[in-house]
Amino acid sequence: MTAHRVTVPEPPADGSKPKGPASYFPSIERTYGRPVQDWLDLITEQLDDHRHMEVVTWLKTEHGFGHGHANALVGYVRRALAD
Template identity: 70%
Template sequence: MSEQIKGPASYFPSIEKKYGQPVQHWLGLLAGQREGLKHMELVNWLKAEHGLGHGHANALVAYHLAQAK
């Protein structure tokens, strides 16, 4: 029995399928942003600059910020 993935990472397969890039690509882009940007600033950046949907951008940013802590 496989363990169900929860939280932001549960979006990763659909993000990779929809946008054609591995999750590490998006996390790398987020890591390249200047420090101190707020959650929604990063979400809006992904949406505006890379065309991600809100839910996908939100999941990537939440995961990215959680890993940074």
Template identity: 70%
Template structure:
């Protein structure tokens, strides 16, 4: 059995370590903007206003938007 996390969530441990906030902090911020902004607009905002790298910001946004889409 392979329990290795794949996809955007595979970035979560490094995101928490690098930025000092739990993933839920970032996902809550994304949820506040997800109804009004597109994926790359949210990524750009996380990068410019919060200092996240592109890969980390993209992983968080992709994860949250997929969760919203799939319910």
């Protein structure tokens, strides 16, 4: 397992809606029934051994994700790990 942990971003302090991939997070929690942090942890672990689209495909086939939600989560994790 990777030593890195990607965490869910804090909501914007000004009360505005989140931008980018984080804008999908409330819908992802409602649709797939788990906290986004659970998905971020699983994806971080998957990215140790798999490429972006392999992880997107895994989310779609193993967990029933739609492409947009899967891609948003994987992209968010990849960007966070690159920082």
